[in-house]
Amino acid sequence: MECKLLYSLKYSYSILLKQVVPSPRVLSRSFVLSYKILGEGMTDPEEPPVFVFHGLLFNKRHWEGIGKTILNLTKRCVVVVDLRNHGDSPHLNSHKYEEQAADILHLFDKLGVTQASLIGHSIGGKAAMCVALSQPMRVAGLLVVDISPVSVSKQYQNNYPKVLAAMKAVTFKKPTTVTEARKEALTQLKDLVTDDFLLKTIVSNIKEKTDGTIGWSLNIDTLIRQFQHIVTFPQTMKVKKYYGPTLFVGGQLSEFIPPDDLIPIREMFPKAVITYINKTGHYLHHDDPRSFLEITISFIRKHHFKRTFKAHPAT
Template sequence: MENKRFAIGMEGRFRPIILNTLRSTYYSRTFVRSTVNLSYKIIGENSVEPDDEEPAVFILHELLGIKRQWGSLAKTIMNITGRQLVAVDLRNHGESPHANSHKYEELTMDVINLFEKLKINRATIIGHGMGGRTAMCVSLIAAKRVTGLIIIDTSPVSTPKQLNEEFPKILIAMKSFDFKNAKKVNNAKTEAKKQLENIVTDDLTMDTVLSNVKVKPDGTIGWACNVEIFIKHFPYIKSFPPAMTVKQYYGPTLFIGGQMSEFLPPDDLTSIREIFPQAVITYIPKTGHNVHVDDPKTFLELTISFLKATS
């Protein structure tokens, strides 16, 4: 992969200027006030500092995903590139707080709020599915904080049939599952799998769903994610915010799609480049929506090459 295919990212900006700019342009005070403090895990030996020569790398998971699923890949990326990684649980997921809303505007402010908390001036963002759309929104709102984007199998232009039709059924089935007799997490996962196996179409999606079964703070077993809010706000989750499509991010952007997936259609390329003029789109053969799981070797090669070219 040639370095010249990627543009150089912009420099960071100090916190007061950023927040004032956000409030005075796209974001209302409502979105700023509604941020939650995200759970995260820093992968790397040193603490994250604001003006590191090598910007941190943030990883944002897919709908129903959790940060822990990225542990092995994140460690490999860190070991090879020397870049510090921050794996994040987005709102209503994993160990992050539940909130009564789930719009990309709010997910974006949550991530920017985490930048501020960790004193991160610049970062590259890797995002899968819903996390990829969140990463795109962050770049379109706070472009000078984002040195590059790696977007995994999602588009800001179209919504695939699988997301539009299958996921609402999965969420409804999750909501209807009764945990009241569950005594152990593994037993609860087994029973949940039996109820969902006629709805969930592949093993990787099933694994993602079942990763949400956990012991909650009150000692009961249940879903770690906020299923009811996902159902209520699914129209926002499945669609990229229209207001974002009139903005542009000129930094280096790599879209990695699964050749066998419908989440990143080749027909979207022209419209994607209207929003991300430097976008490079590549497809990994024989992979589905979870390209980083189906072919981790190729995914790591593309990711590491991009990070080295844009550091």
């Protein structure tokens, strides 16, 4: 069931629709990302909806709790989304960020969304950045969680290929239930994945498929094959600019957003600000959800529909 708010935006903000023309590439797509709308009938139609994009090996379910809190405190419609090759979204042969941005823009078109605030963690942050850079008029504000478009984390580059390979190698001994399959995977992965939160998150991606078999909901083969595209940021996007409000939130104990990245980040996002949450790592929204939500909600409340959003700096 679609959210009435999202459809109403098409009519309430017809001026914006005339200014924003989706590219033919987006319109030609035959699939739509899986999503869940939070807050139907209890949100403010005068403010932009909030779209949330998860990180690598996560899915929309992992962000529902935070999404509901954002909804309750801001009265903004919140949409949690599965990126391609994750959750309930289609399995495809590519995982490039330009394509993920097109996936998201196609979802906007389907829902009648002219403009939204974006929150993205890890690879979801890179996808959100690409949306803002490719169609800035459609992004009211951008919050990027513990990922940089400049630096490549050694932890990411060295550890995640091993994790993906280990996931591919997991053998399911004909489990009769998803619970049994997850226990088998835990046993086989626990020596490599020592972070308990990440381990539990990974095995939560095991589910019963439409054909009745039990296995990974992730497209592990594509994620392995496309990993170099996952850890880097598209060069084609680095020459673009998004002049809207932009906040990078990093974990103090994480290496994903080095402070020295701020200057090159501002080449793409001139209004970017970086803030760090003390005693948190890459999964800062899990390590300190209270601080993360305080920062996030304060930032979102500043976003409003922009009928004449400037794609270039004021002169």
